[in-house]
Amino acid sequence: MADVAQRAGVSTSTVSRTLRGLSTVSPEVRARVEEAARELNFAVSRQAASLVTGRTGTVAVLVPTLNSWFMGAALSSLAPLLRAAGMDLNVYMVGDLAARTAFFDRLPARRNADALLVFCFDLTDEETTRLDNIGMPVIYVSQHVEGRPSVYVDDVAGACKATRHLINLGHRRIAFAYTVGVRGFSFSSRERLLGYRQALAEAGIPLDEDLVVTTPPRDKRGTTQAVGNLLSLREPPTAIFAEQDELAASVISTLRTVQIEVPERISVLGFDDQLMAEWLDLSTVAQSPSDIGREAAELALELINDPEADRGRHIVLPTHLIPRGTTAPPSAPQGERQANGHAEGRRV
């Protein structure tokens, strides 16, 4: 290390701070030290450094999947911010209950990060309590826990906006479709269901439980059944609010196979505003996972670097209705639609 210091013209402690990735080093000095280290082919072990500092230089994220639009966009904005702060990003994917149990069972054996970001889990009280005691800041992302740092969008308000849009268009028979996966992995769905119910209640429309349908995630047969349940009602819906764009796309694809036109016969509304929502001309509620990732990274860095920071802060991000081509007023009174001779003639 002394060789590197001499070559770079700085103290050995500056070399140490630079190679440990600390942000107190100026970019100019960092460049000089790294250049010197490169020329000497000097390898510092972060492991060795961390024994001195007590810091690992790592932020861990706990995610239910990596295979989703939301996680991809959130991590893509989070990763460069951590990198710029000299932190590594460690990803724990806990995709099922067994992996989840194993993760929590092994918590005491973990001291491999300076902060943990927990994404999209519907945690039990016991799990939350365990996370309180792991000895590093824990930030809840795309979910919120009372008294703990949390970054999320207001799913209740977003779903409420979506449902109001349909009500304002003149719909009264509005279905809500949501995905149900492994228990405890669907925090947002539950909140969006609340928003749907809230908007109906506001408008004085009684909740009809038959209009609330579920499907496993990314399951074509499940979507077909859920849509089938709606189409076989005595009084089918004139609008379907699917709580994710992917589900909305699958619903539209299912309706197309039985030649029910969207939005002429049934309006469909999603949630997310993925890129494909634009291709499908899908009306939806936009959220920004990249904003969520950025806020989460900044909050993590703040909590790592400032022991006095507020550890109960909630950062709540907005949602926006994006009206597009898949929502429209209900086309015609019931009688006329039946006269068209379409499949819904059964509901006399």
Next chain:
Amino acid sequence: MADVAQRAGVSTSTVSRTLRGLSTVSPEVRARVEEAARELNFAVSRQAASLVTGRTGTVAVLVPTLNSWFMGAALSSLAPLLRAAGMDLNVYMVGDLAARTAFFDRLPARRNADALLVFCFDLTDEETTRLDNIGMPVIYVSQHVEGRPSVYVDDVAGACKATRHLINLGHRRIAFAYTVGVRGFSFSSRERLLGYRQALAEAGIPLDEDLVVTTPPRDKRGTTQAVGNLLSLREPPTAIFAEQDELAASVISTLRTVQIEVPERISVLGFDDQLMAEWLDLSTVAQSPSDIGREAAELALELINDPEADRGRHIVLPTHLIPRGTTAPPSAPQGERQANGHAEGRRV
């Protein structure tokens, strides 16, 4: 550690091996040790352990983005396999040339992983040589480098199949659309262009460079321009092969705005077989990123654990044509189409 060993009824070296995540410990013993560690709230520092073993217990992945279907699916199959082997997953996202240069400049200062998986980069010879000398196995994923371990699909053959399908349907004016992002981040696009050219050559169809168009990734305006270039040719294509499903979806969306029917007027074919290909009824070439992720994880573990393993092995995965509703024979001879009075009347 002695306390944990006593409580679990095993040797301290077994405790050490267990908490370091080595796979030589039986699941039953691992469970016992972890239970004991949990009861004693025993925290092992992997950093401390690694100073003894020379192992970090970490696999690093270098990726250009996390915000793509391909990376999401690949990492989702890779992560649980590493986890099962007791390895952490460290993600380096290097999204632009500056970050890429910084990554390679800091290579000598890295000894934080036991293997590195490099995804989807079109590396320079200099970068490859640097990676040869970082002191850990480097596996190339979704790309291939002569003499280095590589896991990828045969993009040339896949694009060749796609183009042949269009030729077999009777198309002769076949366009190829591909995305061009930051230089050096598009290995597969280049290979797919080769496959397109190869299939045309086989069929004796001369290459028309005007039919090869590019767009920045995920850029609606770019797609509109690329499609515009094709539609304003003297003799427009009857089929467009887009080298990614997302681009194909964007092309279809653009054609829809000018009421050019797919596949009646123009066939569109993608590459990937993302979930949305099914919703869009998109003909495409399927690849399996989850198979790629699995093979890459297994190869990494093999190279970490067996110094004698073949370090030049290439694992090449197959692609499959998935014919769906967006490809069909060209509908009518040119004269008849002009008689329909559509926008292409300009090309007399």
